[in-house]
Amino acid sequence: MGNRLESHMAGQLTITPAKKIHGEVFIPGDKSISHRALMFAGLAKGSSRIRGFLNGSDCLATLQLIKQLGIQVSEVSATEIILQSPGFFAEPIDILDCQNSGTTIRLFSGLLSGQSFFSVLTGSEQIRRRPMARVIQPLQRMGAHIHGRKSDSLAPIAISPIATLMGVDHQLDVASAQIKSCLLLAGLFADGETSIAEPGPARDHTERMLKAMGAPIKIADNCVSIHRPNHNLQSIDVIVPGDISSAAFLIVAASIIENSHIVLKNVGINPTRDGIIKALQQMGASITLHHIREESGEPVADIEVQYAPLTAITVDTNLVIRMIDELPILAVAATQAKGTTVIKDAAELKVKETNRIDTTVQELRKMGARIEATDDGFIVEGPTKLKGAILDSHGDHRLAMMAVIAGLYASNSTHVLNADVIKDSFPGFTDCLRLLGAMINEN
Ligand code: S3P
DSSP states (O other): OOOOOOOOSOEEEEEOOOOOOEEEEOOOOOOOHHHHHHHHHHHEEEEEEESSOOHHHHHHHHHHHHHHHOEEEEEEEETTEEEOOOOOOOOOOOEETTTTTTHHHHHHHHHTTTSSOEEEEEOOOOOOHHHOOOHHHHHHHHOOOHHHHHHHEEEEEEEEEOOEEEEOOHHHHHHHHHHHHHHHHHHHTTOOOOOEEOOOOOOOOOHHHHHHHTTTTEEETEEEOOOOOOOOOOOEEEEEOHHHHHHHHHHHHHHSSSTOEEEEEEEEEOTTTTTTHHHHHTTEEEEEEEEEEETEEEEEEEEEEEEOOOOOBOOOOOOOOOOOGGHHHHHHHHHHHEEEEOOOOGGGGSSSSHHHHHHHHHHHHTOOOEEEEEEEEEEEOOOOOOOOOOOOOOOOOOHHHHHHHHHHSSOOEEEEEEEGGGGGTTTTTHHHHTTOOOEEEOO
């Protein structure tokens, strides 16, 4: 089998409980890698090619910014892009709209801080509520002329021209790939060394790709440093692997719905992202990796998942950062695991697209789940048979997909409201589930 997926998505979904899910599918491209490939190719002189690009709304926002910054883009297909760059950006003639994409606004804050032109970054109402002091303040320490609304804490963000930034040693108090990447990108335009020490290993796609493009980057344990290159970055030909954060929804579905057996082809298994596989395996899930290989500097595998009874665990703190986006769907798995599952040290969930501690608890409780919010995570008792309910995405793509998977497991139909946001990261999600035998109506 193995079908590439195209997408369209309605605002409301009705999910019929599934007896099993079964089959083999490709997962759309990794969101983090797609963003980075576009941005870094924009800085590399010459022609770069990206295949397996994620054509979700978040990455399409980055694509639009790249065009506004003067890079020539040819969209060969929905998932293949060729960029032609002079090796630098041009001043945009309008504001830059990052829509719902946190990665777009935070990484571009760093990239644009080192430019000799004026720019303004903004986004949706959701993005304008998310914290930006975490990038604005360290960039100001590097000498950037960057300011934001509410005393430099929120978007819109305005950046004025600067001759050059100064390299600075940064000590992050949260493990965040968005902050780390923002500062590394600013470091490409700084005098001297920019170093970033992080409390834990946040995803390292920026480091891998910049290194492959010839940037002077040094990677040590929990500390990465960079210098301004004395030549243009080399152009790239990237094949983006499937997004493990998207695969996670199907992995959990197959793990909790009896008789399920699926294979997810060509999924990224970068060790800074594989916490969901490790945590589920510790719970007793049947997950096997096949054909492990490396593609464009990233480890990739086909993931086979079969239904297996789950047992509760206390999720290891070291795994939390490696699965920060997967914690809502792990909570669904935990509702079916025997015993008490504890997820802690995950306070970052409060500043994602929604406060994912509150929204996960609120929505899963509507189905009868025994889940409590804590200051930095959840406590879940299982197993609990979930009942169909009317759930809301709160405008958060991962909450919408969590609700759909819980609905597939539930005893009667579930309605998911405001589900169109799924396209932010997983266009073709419902088509993919239908290929695996699920019944989902769009109305
Ligand atoms: C991302 C990093 C993560 C993640 C987000 C994508 C990235 O955020 O939640 O979906 O592409 O760098 P933080 O690094 O802020 O935790």
